[in-house]
Amino acid sequence: MNMNTSENVLKGTRILVGKPGLDGHDIGAKIIALALRNAGAEVIYTGLRRSPEQIARVAVDEGVNAIGLSILSGSHKELVPDVMERLRAAGLGGVAVFVGGTIPLEDQPYLKEVGVTDIFTADMPLADVVSSIARTLA
Amino acid sequence: MSLEPLNRYALGQKLTQLASADPLTFVQDGAGLDHSGARRVALTGAPGAGKSSLLAQLVGLRSQTGNRLGILAIDPSSPKNGGAILGDRIRMDDLEENDNIYIRSLGSRTAGDGLADNLYEMMNTMDEHHFDEVFVETVGVGQVGYGARELVDTVVLVVIPESGDMVQAMKSGISEMADIIVVNKADLPGARKMLNDINHIASVNPSCSDDNSWVTPVMLVSNKSPDYVAELSRNIDAHQAFIAGQQTGRARKVARARYRLQQVVDQQLAKLISQTSDEFFAAPLNRQVSTILAQLHDFQTIQTGDTS
Ligand SMILES: Nc1nc2c(ncn2[C@@H]2O[C@H](COP(=O)(O)OP(=O)(O)OP(=O)(O)O)[C@@H](O)[C@H]2O)c(=O)[nH]1
Numbered sequence: 001m002n003m004n005t006s007e008n009v010l011k012g013t014r015i016l017v018g019k020p021g022l023d024g025h026d027i028g029a030k031i032i033a034l035a036l037r038n039a040g041a042e043v044i045y046t047g048l049r050r051s052p053e054q055i056a057r058v059a060v061d062e063g064v065n066a067i068g069l070s071i072l073s074g075s076h077k078e079l080v081p082d083v084m085e086r087l088r089a090a091g092l093g094g095v096a097v098f099v100g101g102t103i104p105l106e107d108q109p110y111l112k113e114v115g116v117t118d119i120f121t122a123d124m125p126l127a128d129v130v131s132s133i134a135r136t137l138a
Numbered sequence: 139m140s141l142e143p144l145n146r147y148a149l150g151q152k153l154t155q156l157a158s159a160d161p162l163t164f165v166q167d168g169a170g171l172d173h174s175g176a177r178r179v180a181l182t183g184a185p186g187a188g189k190s191s192l193l194a195q196l197v198g199l200r201s202q203t204g205n206r207l208g209i210l211a212i213d214p215s216s217p218k219n220g221g222a223i224l225g226d227r228i229r230m231d232d233l234e235e236n237d238n239i240y241i242r243s244l245g246s247r248t249a250g251d252g253l254a255d256n257l258y259e260m261m262n263t264m265d266e267h268h269f270d271e272v273f274v275e276t277v278g279v280g281q282v283g284y285g286a287r288e289l290v291d292t293v294v295l296v297v298i299p300e301s302g303d304m305v306q307a308m309k310s311g312i313s314e315m316a317d318i319i320v321v322n323k324a325d326l327p328g329a330r331k332m333l334n335d336i337n338h339i340a341s342v343n344p345s346c347s348d349d350n351s352w353v354t355p356v357m358l359v360s361n362k363s364p365d366y367v368a369e370l371s372r373n374i375d376a377h378q379a380f381i382a383g384q385q386t387g388r389a390r391k392v393a394r395a396r397y398r399l400q401q402v403v404d405q406q407l408a409k410l411i412s413q414t415s416d417e418f419f420a421a422p423l424n425r426q427v428s429t430i431l432a433q434l435h436d437f438q439t440i441q442t443g444d445t446s
């Protein structure tokens with residue numbers, strides 16, 4: 001997929017980049033946010049240490065088309081299903097959710113099982129992350 | 139206070155749809171002109187002046203009445219790819235738990251006046267959801283735009299000490315365009331001097347000599363002290379009371395509808411003119427005008443599918 005296609009698909013889409021849990025730094029989330037912005041998306045960035053409840057509320061209020069959760073703390077197996085459940089309850093069950101950060105390979109099937117569309121690890125090229133999201137929203 | 143609970147889901151979805159919609163597809167009629175709407179306040183001022191931080195404090199304070207309060211916070215969209223980082227709400231964490239407060243981030247999209255595409259319709263949608271007050275944070279531009287002036291009741295200009303935007307302020311005639319001027323970050327050096335300078339400039343403005351007109355208050359504000367924000371809040375109330383005595387709600391709405399019509403027609407004309415070939419300009423100007431106006435008519439007919 002070339003950059004142009006990503007750009008066209010993401011133009012005008014609204015993507016929430018959120019950091020649930022107690023992570024202390026967010027450079028990775030910010031870099032993803034910037035890459036999505038450069039591909040034409042409107043990125044709503046929540047800042048650090050948000051609860052699943054807060055992330056779901058922001059997603060509802062902002063009428064987002066997709067959500068990216070960045071988690072480094074190792075609590076993904078608790079945080080992700082919690083966010084998913086709240087999104088469903090709020091009527092956003094159809095919104096694609098992506099997870100990035102330090103997610104061990106063996107946990108990925110579980111996250112997919114609870115409804116995550118795709119999982120990004122730190123070593124993945126940014127262009128691949130953007131095109132995966134673009135493909136999903138196409 | 140509103141009776142039915144806020145439908146955050148419906149509002150969130152509707153605003154997303156409006157952000158990308160073509161204004162010519164809007165079918166809203168003039169019925170809303172007679173309904174009372176939210177009080178509207180805009181905060182405008184240079185990038186980083188502290189608009190979001192101040193709005194968080196102001197809305198936090200005003201929410202104590204139990205009113206339904208909305209924030210539409212606009213950040214710039216890239217002219218190159220249309221993308222945007224919408225980060226104003228990071229400063230508003232404290233408001234997120236409050237069920238009577240709704241915060242929405244908007245990209246400016248193609249709007250060049252510090253506002254966002256279809257903001258007129260978005261504000262009307264806020265009225266349909268029975269907000270008592272709606273606050274707009276404009277993109278950080280040095281001057282108060284005409285659009286904000288038209289679409290809201292009370293315009294608050296936020297300036298910061300030593301920002302060097304005094305000449306800018308003089309050029310744009312700040313006290314004509316702003317209803318309240320705040321010198322923010324009053325905890326920083328130079329704030330009081332800035333306040334005095336602005337007061338001097340404002341004193342030579344003709345509107346001050348007219349007894350019937352609003353005299354723009356100039357005041358200090360800082361996020362280090364809540365007292366300042368309480369005073370700003372009182373000034374906003376005073377200005378709202380002032381305009382309520384000047385103009386009916388309906389008159390204000392008609393003025394906004396007139397502004398919106400002008401804006402949409404301008405956009406359509408700009409689109410048609412940008413599509414002309416070089417040869418088009420060989421015709422005399424009056425022919426160029428009549429051709430474009432005829433195209434505008436045809437264009438409208440095609441858009442609406444109206445064949446009569
Ligand atoms: N010293 C001081 N700093 C402040 C004050 N208010 C805000 N700031 C800081 O100013 C910076 C910008 O604040 P924002 O509220 O994001 O400013 P803004 O005008 O909304 O910025 P844009 O939306 O990017 O144009 C932040 O680092 C704030 O912490 C204040 O009263 N005093």
Ligand SMILES: [Mg+2]
Nearest residue numbers: 189190226275
């Ligand atoms: Mg801001």
